[in-house]
Amino acid sequence: MMTFEEFTAKIHKTIDLDLSKYKENQLKRRVTQFMNRYELASFSSFFDLLEKDAHVLSKFRDYITINTSEFFRDTKVYRYIEKHILAHHHSRKPTYKIWSAGCSVGAEPYTLAMLAMEKKISRINITATDYDRSVLKKAKEGIYTKSYLKNVPDQYLRKYFTEDKKQYRILPEVKKNVTFQEHNLLSDRFLTSNHLILCRNVFIYFTYEVQMELVRKFAAALQPGGYLIIGSSEFIPVPETFGFEKEYYSIYKKAL
Numbered sequence: 001m002m003t004f005e006e007f008t009a010k011i012h013k014t015i016d017l018d019l020s021k022y023k024e025n026q027l028k029r030r031v032t033q034f035m036n037r038y039e040l041a042s043f044s045s046f047f048d049l050l051e052k053d054a055h056v057l058s059k060f061r062d063y064i065t066i067n068t069s070e071f072f073r074d075t076k077v078y079r080y081i082e083k084h085i086l087a088h089h090h091s092r093k094p095t096y097k098i099w100s101a102g103c104s105v106g107a108e109p110y111t112l113a114m115l116a117m118e119k120k121i122s123r124i125n126i127t128a129t130d131y132d133r134s135v136l137k138k139a140k141e142g143i144y145t146k147s148y149l150k151n152v153p154d155q156y157l158r159k160y161f162t163e164d165k166k167q168y169r170i171l172p173e174v175k176k177n178v179t180f181q182e183h184n185l186l187s188d189r190f191l192t193s194n195h196l197i198l199c200r201n202v203f204i205y206f207t208y209e210v211q212m213e214l215v216r217k218f219a220a221a222l223q224p225g226g227y228l229i230i231g232s233s234e235f236i237p238v239p240e241t242f243g244f245e246k247e248y249y250s251i252y253k254k255a256l
């Protein structure tokens, strides 16, 4: 009989995602829920199916990585970025480098791009990464239903989107500020010299040790005085250990 550990080891080899770094109970529950859809009772029969059927494998990958997102998710964070972070960036300064890590369908980096455009910051470079290819495809298309846009102020909706049959398409002027890239936080090299990194509602799924390792790597990936923003239910204990100071809510500033 295949154990859960054997199953995750096989998945690691097959889709290059190390599930042993995700929180075990939560992961097990999700794997079992997914298996129930196919009425499968053992990990070995489930793995056989995943090996045989690329479509199910791709669905499983989407399910396990949890892609929920929306524009202006957690509005007060974006208000803070606008007022206290982007406002201090002048166009004389070097290009402002932002990394949206675990960007899902692109709502997060496009929200940042719109805020930068409002602040008339032209020298901006937003790199948005995710492990999951299918969300990156959707992000590049930039077409959303209203459910992703419920927090978007009306003037942004009118200015930065076109509407067609209840689908909202983000304008090319916004798109051109964002570069999407496949990137696995657990195994790929981190982007360097960022001024601002957002990794929100991503590392909550990883074990504590992995979370702390990611925070250490994010600290190294930031310029002095740069910011790391995590999700509202995520937390960095003793941020000073990593050279961070908690500035507000889920926003941490790297020492100068």
Ligand SMILES: C[S@@+](CC[C@H](N)C(=O)[O-])C[C@H]1O[C@@H](n2cnc3c(N)ncnc32)[C@H](O)[C@@H]1O
Residues within 6 Å of the ligand: 065, 066, 067, 068, 069, 070, 073, 101, 102, 103, 104, 105, 108, 129, 130, 131, 132, 135, 183, 184, 185, 186, 199, 200, 201, 202, 231
């Ligand atoms: C819940 S979404 C968060 C989206 C966005 N940051 C937000 O807060 O709205 C989590 C994203 O993390 C991505 N993810 C999960 N494991 C990952 C990994 N190992 N490397 C990179 N991205 C990962 C998922 O594919 C998913 O798109």
